[in-house]
Amino acid sequence: MTVRATPVAGPEAAREVRKDLGAARAALARAAGAEPAAGSPSDALRDLRAAFLGTHVEAVYAELTDRHARPLRLDELCRAAAAAFPGLLPTAEQLAADRALAQEAKAGHEIDQGLFLGRVLGSPVAGPHLLDAMRRPTGRALELLADFRRTGTLDLGTVRLERADGAARITMTRDDCLNAEDDRQVDDMETAVDLALLDPEVRVGLVRGGVMSHHRYRGRRVFSAGINLKALHAGDISLVDFLLRRETGYIQKLVRGLVVDDGPAWRPAVVEKPWVAAVDAFAIGGGCQLLLAVDHVIAEEDSYVSLPATQEGIVPGVSNLRLTRATGARLARQIILGGRRLHASEPQARTLLDEVVPSEDMDGAVDRALxxxxxDAVVANRRMLNLSEEPPEEFRRYLAAFALQQALRLYSEDVIGKVGRFTARGGGPGDG
Incomplete structure (x- = not known):
């Protein structure tokens, strides 16, 4: 298939774009139809998809979103693209068949989702619109909002949300697996963050781990063991609903707030609030990533943080963008590339931690920080700090590369090869 760029200017040019897009769409569908139904897509087909998106990604996105009038979340966008552009993305049936398999047995269709979403995010036109769509409140949160505002408390399953004295306290309650995250907890966390931001009685938020029943930490609070490795190798960690949703959903909302439709057009249609994180025991992997998204971090004096994603074979979310800003380049490489644990008692830990206190003083430190x-001026100033430290365009360009790189890592030989080793050591949760 030959693809060519057509400038968009006026009705005639628009007709040419539609004609070119239609021809390219037909060629892509024919090529995909010639592929065997089973197994991974060939490099030739992926080359064709990349060429198609390289020329047409903005026209594709405009068609799927009714010229940007309809915000679609990541999963909705992928489903719409698979239906409207046969051969561009895996079908619902292909994804369902893959989802039932262990990671080592999957065909790798998520790589094509990473390719597609990376090209969308890489567009300076489509990318910001998609990221804003991901900052809108979820339907689940909107359904639960009235009940939470009335009661001030909500148990979401893996997360508990409580409001008191102007603060929303989000407690991660996966007590059996040390708060190791999976698709379900990502959904619960995004719902809780949305509710905290939507409730006008909330002025500040807290993220903390609950008391564990896990045998190694029974009766003790733990912040987070990161990604659930057992779920990852069982094939239950998805690219779109976990790895990409997590970064563009609730963590982006922690940093940049919710996009809402309320208020006059001249004011930013955003609801933002400051956030505190309280680290008991450890913040590993995804737990450490959360610390880079909040405004104040308190840690008990015998805790530690780490980002062992390189040892696990994956990319630690947006940490590669944010950690250098916090720690400096050399220490960031030691943590990400070398797997260094940073103990709260070390002087260098203060690049990530605002307060280090004895265990018995954690509750008091949390109350003071909240x-x-x-x-009154905290929100405006944190907004300006965040714009300076991480401009939205820098974040978007990072995610564009991350979408494909993380997808490739999920299906790399070294990650697949860890399945046996992980199972052999008992399948314990979250070292990552």
Whole structure:
């Protein structure tokens, strides 16, 4: 298939774009139809998809979103693209068949989702629109909002949300697996963050781990063991609904807030609030990533943080973008590339941790931090700090590369090869 760029200017040019897009769409569908139904897509087909998107990604996105009038989340966009452009993305049937398999047995169709979403995010036109769509409140949160506002408490399953004294306290409650995250917890966390941001009685938020029943930490609070490795190797960690949704959903909302439709057009249609994280025991992998998205971090003095994603074979979310800003380049490489644990007692840990206190002082430190961040000018100033430290365009360009790189890592030989080793050591959760 030959693809060519057509400038969009006026009705005649628009007709040419539609004609070119239609011809390219037909050629892509024919090529995909010639592929065997089973197994991974060939490099030739992926080359064709990449060429198609290289020329037409903005026209494709405009068609799927009714010229940007309809915000679609990542999963909705992928489903719409698979239906409207046969051969561009795996079908629902292909994904369902893959989802039933262990990671080592999957065909790798998520790589094509990573290719597609990476090209969308790489577009300076489509990418910001998609990221704003991911910052809108979820339907689940909107359904639960009235109940939460009335009661001030909500148990979402893996997360508990409570409101008191102007603060929303989000407690991760996966007590059996040390708060190791999976698709379900990502959904619960996004719902909780949405509710905290939507409730006008909330001025500040807290993220903390609950008390564990796991035999190694029974009766003790734990912040997070990161990604659930057992779920990853069982094939239950998805690219779209976990790895990409996590970064563009609730973590992006922690940093940049919710996009809403309320208020006059001249004011930013955003709801933002400051956030505190309290680290008990450890913040591993995804737990450490959360610390880079909040405004104040308190840690008990015998805790530690780490980002062992390189040892696991994956990319630690947006940490490669954010950690250098916090720690400096050399220490960031030691943590990400070398797997260094940073103990709260080390002087260098203060690049990530604002306060280090004895275990018995954690509750008091949390209360003081929540009170200190409720000032009237806090939100405006954190917005300007975030714009300076991580411009939205820089974040978007990073995610464009991350979408494909993380997809490739999920299906790399070294990650697949860890399945046996992981199973042999008992399948314990979250070292990552």
């Amino acid at each position: 009170k200190s961040l409720q000032g």
